[in-house]
Amino acid sequence: xxxxxxxxxxxxxxxxxxxxxxxxxxxxxxxxxxxxxxxxxx
Ligand SMILES: [Zn+2]
Numbered sequence: 001x002x003x004x005x006x007x008x009x010x011x012x013x014x015x016x017x018x019x020x021x022x023x024x025x026x027x028x029x030x031x032x033x034x035x036x037x038x039x040x041x042x
Contacts, residue, residue: 007031 003020006013007027016023028034 002015002017004013004015005020005024005027007024009032012027012031014023
């Protein structure tokens with residue numbers, strides 16, 4: 001099962017077969033210097 005990941009901020013996208021949330025978190029951390037906070041507003 002593959003999932004399509006898309007960053008609405010910069011248009012980055014990729015498919016991830018495993019741990020798609022980890023890929024998204026990695027992208028945010030590397031490109032946007034942000035961390036994923038599931039309960040946050042940011
Ligand atoms: Zn991005």
